[in-house]
Amino acid sequence: MARLLAALLFLAWAWGQSPLEKLKAALDHLRGPAHRAVYVLKVERPGFSKTYRLQVFTDGERAHVRVLEPKSEAGQAYLSLGQDLYLFDPRLGRTLRLPPTGRSERFLGSDLTYQDLMGRDLEALFEVAEEGGVLRLFPKPGAPTPYGKVEVYLREGLVERVVYYDQRGEAVRELLLRAYQRLDGAHLPREMELKDLLRPGYRTLVQVLEAQVGPVPERCFQPLYLERGC
Amino acid sequence: MTLLRLAWRNVLRHRRRALLLSLVVGYVTLAVLFMLGFLDGYGESLVESYARYVEAPVVVAPKAWWQDPDPQSGFKAPFRVDHPGVLAQTPRLALPVLLRSPYKAHGAEALGVDPGGERALSRVPSKVAEGRFLAGPGEVVLGYRLAERLDVRLGERLVVETGRKALGLRVVGILRAGVSNVDFAGVYLHLEDARSLTGVWATHLALEAPRGQEEALAQELNRRLPPGLEARGIWSLMGPIRADYEASRLFYLPLLGLFLFLAAIAVASTAYVSVRERLREFAVAESLGLAPWRLAGQVALEAALASGLGLAAGLLGGYALLWYTATHDVFGPLMRLSAELLPEAGLAEHLYTAVRPGYALVAALVVGLSALLALLFPGRLLLRMEVSAYLKEV
Numbered sequence: 001m002a003r004l005l006a007a008l009l010f011l012a013w014a015w016g017q018s019p020l021e022k023l024k025a026a027l028d029h030l031r032g033p034a035h036r037a038v039y040v041l042k043v044e045r046p047g048f049s050k051t052y053r054l055q056v057f058t059d060g061e062r063a064h065v066r067v068l069e070p071k072s073e074a075g076q077a078y079l080s081l082g083q084d085l086y087l088f089d090p091r092l093g094r095t096l097r098l099p100p101t102g103r104s105e106r107f108l109g110s111d112l113t114y115q116d117l118m119g120r121d122l123e124a125l126f127e128v129a130e131e132g133g134v135l136r137l138f139p140k141p142g143a144p145t146p147y148g149k150v151e152v153y154l155r156e157g158l159v160e161r162v163v164y165y166d167q168r169g170e171a172v173r174e175l176l177l178r179a180y181q182r183l184d185g186a187h188l189p190r191e192m193e194l195k196d197l198l199r200p201g202y203r204t205l206v207q208v209l210e211a212q213v214g215p216v217p218e219r220c221f222q223p224l225y226l227e228r229g230c
Numbered sequence: 231m232t233l234l235r236l237a238w239r240n241v242l243r244h245r246r247r248a249l250l251l252s253l254v255v256g257y258v259t260l261a262v263l264f265m266l267g268f269l270d271g272y273g274e275s276l277v278e279s280y281a282r283y284v285e286a287p288v289v290v291a292p293k294a295w296w297q298d299p300d301p302q303s304g305f306k307a308p309f310r311v312d313h314p315g316v317l318a319q320t321p322r323l324a325l326p327v328l329l330r331s332p333y334k335a336h337g338a339e340a341l342g343v344d345p346g347g348e349r350a351l352s353r354v355p356s357k358v359a360e361g362r363f364l365a366g367p368g369e370v371v372l373g374y375r376l377a378e379r380l381d382v383r384l385g386e387r388l389v390v391e392t393g394r395k396a397l398g399l400r401v402v403g404i405l406r407a408g409v410s411n412v413d414f415a416g417v418y419l420h421l422e423d424a425r426s427l428t429g430v431w432a433t434h435l436a437l438e439a440p441r442g443q444e445e446a447l448a449q450e451l452n453r454r455l456p457p458g459l460e461a462r463g464i465w466s467l468m469g470p471i472r473a474d475y476e477a478s479r480l481f482y483l484p485l486l487g488l489f490l491f492l493a494a495i496a497v498a499s500t501a502y503v504s505v506r507e508r509l510r511e512f513a514v515a516e517s518l519g520l521a522p523w524r525l526a527g528q529v530a531l532e533a534a535l536a537s538g539l540g541l542a543a544g545l546l547g548g549y550a551l552l553w554y555t556a557t558h559d560v561f562g563p564l565m566r567l568s569a570e571l572l573p574e575a576g577l578a579e580h581l582y583t584a585v586r587p588g589y590a591l592v593a594a595l596v597v598g599l600s601a602l603l604a605l606l607f608p609g610r611l612l613l614r615m616e617v618s619a620y621l622k623e624v
Contacts, residue, residue, distance in 0.1 A: 139387065142398050142399075144390070144391065144396035144397055144398040145387075145389060146331045146332045146387065146388065146398075148387075164332070165332075166332035166333070167332065167386045167387060172332045172333065198333065
């Protein structure tokens with residue numbers, strides 16, 4: 001009875017939300033709470049694949065990502081602070097500040113961009129409409145997005161699938177989010193899959209392991225600590 | 231006149247030898263003409279590409295920008311050059327950008343331009359193959375090879391990002407200029423958009439100058455411009471391709487000189503052999519009262535006439551070849567391949583040779599050189615000849 005009541009309350013709450021509010025709420029969920037975790041990133045290409053183990057520290061807005069494996073790339077670290085993006089490369093022994101355009105670049109050669117991981121482009125650049133339970137996003141006039149349309153599929157207020165279309169109406173990317181874990185009142189998808197729909201065999205899988213919810217030390221978000229770790 | 235007639239008769243007496251000499255000289259003349267025409271044509275095509283498509287005849291910019299072409303080193307406030315030699319001027323804003331389509335992201339250098347000002351100065355606006363050139367903010371025009379690489383079409387939105395801001399601009403035109411920098415890397419957006427992406431007024435001023443006076447105007451402006459600004463003429467704007475062109479000239483001009491010298495040596499050595507064979511004849515002529523220096527002059531004249539015949543044939547063939555390559559796109563495939571290999575070198579897809587009367591003068595050096603060498607070596611043989619030694623045997 002209590003479950004039914006909760007479900008009805010959720011439905012009533014969802015019913016009263018505008019499509020934009022639904023999108024915002026879903027994106028807030030996507031960010032998850034402040035946590036530290038180990039992510040496994042698997043980049044698949046036709047004929048080969050590469051797996052990274054990443055140590056991630058995030059407060060929901062900022063993120064510190066450190067490559068643990070493979071050994072050849074271990075020690076590389078990224079820090080995302082709003083528009084600022086820093087990279088530490090142990091081979092160079094230096095921390096570099098990447099231009100904000102770097103946010104649109106592919107992360108570790110995968111199909112993911114920093115924008116996919118941390119961005120709020122979907123709510124900032126698109127006008128949102130709802131059709132048959134699917135949020136359909138169309139670029140605002142002059143919006144700096146190359147996509148012609150984005151469809152966001154929600155399930156119980158959580159993003160389940162995002163499909164990006166080009167300006168010719170063809171689906172070009174698909175992001176699937178699965179296995180949401182409830183953490184400290186927020187939700188964190190434990191599995192993400194990003195497919196390049198134009199290139200068969202191009203796929204990136206992200207799996208969240210060993211997530212620990214709780215405050216992350218402030219030093220983790222200092223560029224100085226990219227080199228020594230936090 | 232008698233000497234000339236005698237020399238001419240001697241040339242005709244040994245027709246096969248004269249023909250061979252003429253062939254050597256003709257071939258060298260043709261090679262000299264063609265190489266000079268090709269080098270000048272290449273230089274003219276570079277000047278045309280850079281002055282009308284890639285840069286401008288003269289560019290004025292802050293010295294800091296010349297040293298570090300970061301937009302922030304550009305003009306912070308509007309600036310204008312007042313000089314009677316400047317025929318037109320327009321501000322431009324060059325900025326490094328990241329271009330994003332749904333399929334690809336590509337780094338490029340975009341140029342913010344004022345469409346009206348650009349039309350007065352550049353040929354780029356007239357080279358739109360699809361759509362139209364910029365009319366206002368919110369638009370972008372791309373080179374066709376870049377559009378292919380990004381897979382964007384007319385009417386589609388392209389994201390143009392800088393470190394400061396990003397804009398979604400509509401592709402309104404696709405360029406096909408036949409100049410590698412424009413076709414492979416050309417990104418033109420409205421000056422207002424470029425300003426909003428960078429926050430500066432312009433990075434440089436492009437100036438129109440009378441043809442051939444670009445460097446002089448730049449020097450003149452450098453004496454008058456406020457401190458901190460510098461004007462550069464078209465040759466200074468060319469970058470590494472200028473070094474390539476100058477290196478080509480440095481390499482080929484001495485090579486052509488060597489060609490001419492070898493051809494003259496061939497003529498002189500043949501004359502030497504001819505004189506050795508005809509020593510008795512010359513001895514008789516001298517004993518009949520012809521001065522030795524006149525005999526030497528006759529030999530030089532013979533060499534000049536033989537090489538002159540070759541020169542005439544070479545000039546005819548060389549100018550015909552130059553005319554053909556100046557009016558037909560013979561080097562198009564070669565240039566297109568070069569542009570493909572060096573897309574940012576500013577190479578044009580077409581190269582037409584230059585045709586200048588002055589080349590004939592350079593090629594004619596072979597005649598003078600042949601005569602001089604003939605005077606020096608076979609002629610000296612005649613000057614030292616002991617007539618009695620040859621007449622005894624008669």
